[in-house]
Amino acid sequence: QKEVEQDPGPLSVPEGAIVSLNCTYSNSAFQYFMWYRQYSRKGPELLMYTYSSGNKEDGRFTAQVDKSSKYISLFIRDSQPSDSATYLCAMKGAAGNKLTFGGGTRVLVKP
Amino acid sequence: ETGVTQSPTHLIKTRGQQVTLRCSSQSGHNTVSWYQQALGQGPQFIFQYYREEENGRGNFPPRFSGLQFPNYSSELNVNALELDDSALYLCASSLATGLEEKLFFGSGTQLSVL
Numbered sequence: 001q002k003e004v005e006q007d008p009g010p011l012s013v014p015e016g017a018i019v020s021l022n023c024t025y026s027n028s029a030f031q032y033f034m035w036y037r038q039y040s041r042k043g044p045e046l047l048m049y050t051y052s053s054g055n056k057e058d059g060r061f062t063a064q065v066d067k068s069s070k071y072i073s074l075f076i077r078d079s080q081p082s083d084s085a086t087y088l089c090a091m092k093g094a095a096g097n098k099l100t101f102g103g104g105t106r107v108l109v110k111p
Numbered sequence: 112e113t114g115v116t117q118s119p120t121h122l123i124k125t126r127g128q129q130v131t132l133r134c135s136s137q138s139g140h141n142t143v144s145w146y147q148q149a150l151g152q153g154p155q156f157i158f159q160y161y162r163e164e165e166n167g168r169g170n171f172p173p174r175f176s177g178l179q180f181p182n183y184s185s186e187l188n189v190n191a192l193e194l195d196d197s198a199l200y201l202c203a204s205s206l207a208t209g210l211e212e213k214l215f216f217g218s219g220t221q222l223s224v225l
Contacts, residue, residue, distance in 0.1 A: 008151070036216075043115075043201050043216035044154070088153055097144070097167045099214060101153030 003027050006089055006102030015111050019076040023089035023102045026070065030091040030100070033065050035074045038086045038104065047087075048074065079109045114138060115204050115217035123223045124192050132187040132220045136204030142166070143185040144214060145177060146201040154201055160185055189222075197224045 006023045013019055021035075032051055036044035048063040050056045050072075056063045064073040072091075076083055086106045090099040114137035124130050136143050142161045146154035156169035160179035174190040183204070189196060199221050203214040 004153075006153075034213075041218075041221070043203075043218045046213060046215060049213055090153075097142075097159050097161075097212070098156035098169060099144075099146075099154075100156070103151070103153045 003100050004102040007105055009106040010108050012108045015109055017079050019079045021074040021087050021105050023072050029093040031094045032092045033072050034090040036088040044088055081109050081111050084109045115215055117202050117217040117220050121221045125225050128192050129190045132200050134185045134202030136183045137215055140204035140206050141183055142205045144203045145187045148199040192224045194224050
């Protein structure tokens with residue numbers, strides 16, 4: 001079993017809809033949680049960075065972390081065709097320096 | 112754009128050869144990490160360099176090695192290439208503060224091993 005599980009999709013939504021993404025994890029030592037967006041043939045781009053449990057909002061993006069359930073979510077409001085990409089969750093512990101990634105969810109926003 | 116640049120963008124090698132990939136980190140960053148991303152999968156941590164020393168390593172064999180230079184740029188070397196080494200190799204730079212450490216990735220080098 002992988003440390004971080006993420007549905008590969010694809011997740012197809014109409015333009016303007018809310019995109020809901022999530023990851024589950026098994027390592028209770030994870031304390032920092034990130035979401036990256038990756039376009040085809042490009043490197044991952046950091047979207048959201050959250051420490052411990054709680055919610056964080058930045059523009060159209062909201063990240064939620066529930067450490068008790070080992071479950072994190074990313075919501076994208078008013079989705080646009082330009083949001084079509086692969087979304088990767090990543091996490092790390094308080095000690096150590098490596099990120100552990102999920103496999104990514106491919107999102108398609110149709111005009 | 113993150114300011115992290117990688118070269119070359121694409122590379123084709125044959126099995127058994129050696130390859131060197133290069134990375135220039137974002138201005139002000141002192142830490143470089145390397146990740147391998149196979150097609151359809153998330154990136155896997157190879158190793159990290161801080162102040163020219165290896166500072167953590169993932170589950171990769173010794174034929175994967177690296178260097179960090181005084182200007183914080185870095186190289187990833189892979190010896191005795193295998194077909195399974197075909198992947199996107201990502202470099203990420205960060206500023207080690209002991210607290211939050213955000214990684215910013217370059218666009219990667221696509222390596223194909225034939």
